[in-house]
Amino acid sequence: MEKNNPLPQGCFIEDLDTNLSLLRKRIVSSRLKFKLVPARARETGELTPGKVVIVYIEGTVQPELLQSLAVRMEALDLDGIIGTGQIERLTKDFPWSPFPQFLATKRIDKAVTALLAGKLLVMLNGDPVTMIAPATFFDFFQEPDDLNVNWLFGTFIRWLRLLAVGIAIFLPALYVAVMAFHYYIIPVNFLAVLAESRVPVPFPPVIEVLLIEIVAELLRELTSRLSNHIGVTIGITGGVLLGLAAVTTGTISGFLVIVSMITLIASLILPTYDLGLSTRVLKFVAIFFAAVFGVLGLVVTASVIFAHLVTMESLGRPYFQPVIPFRPASFKDIFIKPPTRILREVTAQPHSPERREDN
């Protein structure tokens, strides 16, 4: 999921001891601590004993975060534990939320960046995927590579990802709402083109959109199930041929193919897989409400999602910070990604207890 550039990357492997020494190699300090959970003699998982370790840098992490995570991990009582994703699902604050609340990664540099920023890692023996906690919504838009490239580009790519998540959730729904209810917001000269592409289509917009979105989802699943070479080939031929055939036979309007493909691309550029999954599900919710209530349905969906995001917490920390509650210092870091000299004030503070009264 995370191989996207020519920049340095190292990955964790299945063996926990190797992973821990990989971390030790990067962070040469006695402050790097490993805490075995549960502390009692019993290992996590009755039938599949696997060591779980919480990693943190002493003095950088806030003690109450560590405490809160440790308590939750102690409470875990399972027959078997297969992956860190399972731990996430059992320890997160909002179990019903569609959004990921901890950040999963295989990459060492990402894990190290998180540790330096005062976060905790959860590692499980046998699983190369490491869990970073607590996470905020905006963590899912960041990659350690952003620190390696020119600041201007780092800023640009972050904004692009934020835009992408908006497109991935709302674009098909917007199409449905506009086509079914509010076609008058489209300028006349463009409306003519649009109407022409929809003339041969027998379905109402929502059926049309559902058809193509489900096919797009199928294609996407297919490429992740097949091996790389076949996957790419099938993906391209399948996508191109299907789209072409659908338009020429008049099953789907040409404009919708554009909309749907933009949506697909947008949902794929997100650096984390988990958030991509959330957008895929929420997309269908938005389509449903847009089909029933038009633009109003869209704006209600957006409001509920926004309400949910500001309500959510990850390990007791607000999920939507630093936007709400607003923290100018870290806001700068996330949206502008200034040159490293300026950034250092933010990330390299030892022991930065953020002001509690705003939470």
Add this chain to the structure above:
Amino acid sequence: MTERNNITSRQLAIYILTAQIGFGVLTLPSTLAQDVGHDGWISILAAGIVSSLAIVLIVLLLQKYPGKSILTINRYLFGEFLGKGLNLFLVLYLGFLTVAAFRVFTEFITLYTLDLTPTFIVAVLIAMPTVYLVWYGLKPLVQFSYFIFVVLFFIFVLALLVANKIRLTFLMPVGAAGISSLVKSTGTTFLAYIGLELVVFVYPYVADKKNTMKWALAANLTSTAFFALVFLATTGLFGENLLKSQTIPLFELSRYYRMPFIERTDLLFILLWFPLLEGTFLAYSFAAWDSLRRVFRVKNKRLFFPFFIVAAVLLSRIPSDLVEASQTTDIVNIGGITVISFLIVCYLFSFINRRGVKTR
């Protein structure tokens, strides 16, 4: 769950601001144009000063009883029996406010987006964000209301874009309406400022109570400035005579500016205004729900919350049409002024009956 209600005084300012800006400002310019013509901004400023004074007195009252809401203060001041009766009235007022706001909200949304859909269905739909946030408490609710800054920014930009079309002659001569009608219209303008009295219900949740005065006043002054801006922009653009015939001048303002490519700016405006209306409704319904819960000592939140929501949705259907629904806002205005006067009386009375007052 309780710490989800804790807010800072800065967040209290956003709470008050959202409660004030939302409904009142939609019809304010045209009501004012009907009453006092182009001199409405004087009424706005006058009402702003009066409401600021009210806030000062109310916060002074609250600061005499650290950490107590009006529901407790009433029982100190008027004794157990009379205090409880008064609390009942306050809760009734809040409930009425919630229901009336909800109805106007529904009508507005239905009118401009889905005029063929049954209003009841729309009501259920738009109540959804509120249900979610009121359940989770005051803090997430205020965090949702941060959206108001986006709207304020948008209106400000809109005013700038049309600024060169504004004719100052529309605003001249100053004071043509005469003192007596200006004083009278200050009363009706006060409707837009309703929402400041909610501070007495959420005060116990404010963490840094010593800054309450500063931020509550800041919120009120921001509202005043915003109302004045909207009035000046719409009057300067349309003139008082055209303004009188418009239902929602702010809406016409967004329609007035023609953006390149996008045909209907007004639809975008509704979409932008929706979270704000939702925020106002949220602010009222939280105050209503929370006070209801405390007055009746509701233990089982899970059981009674659905009842509260269903009651709010059903009660909001009582006015049979738009005319009756907009008449309820007059009652809201009178009720609001009564409650605010009552709070000021409470403040004065607290000098006589000193029970529960913190002595330094």
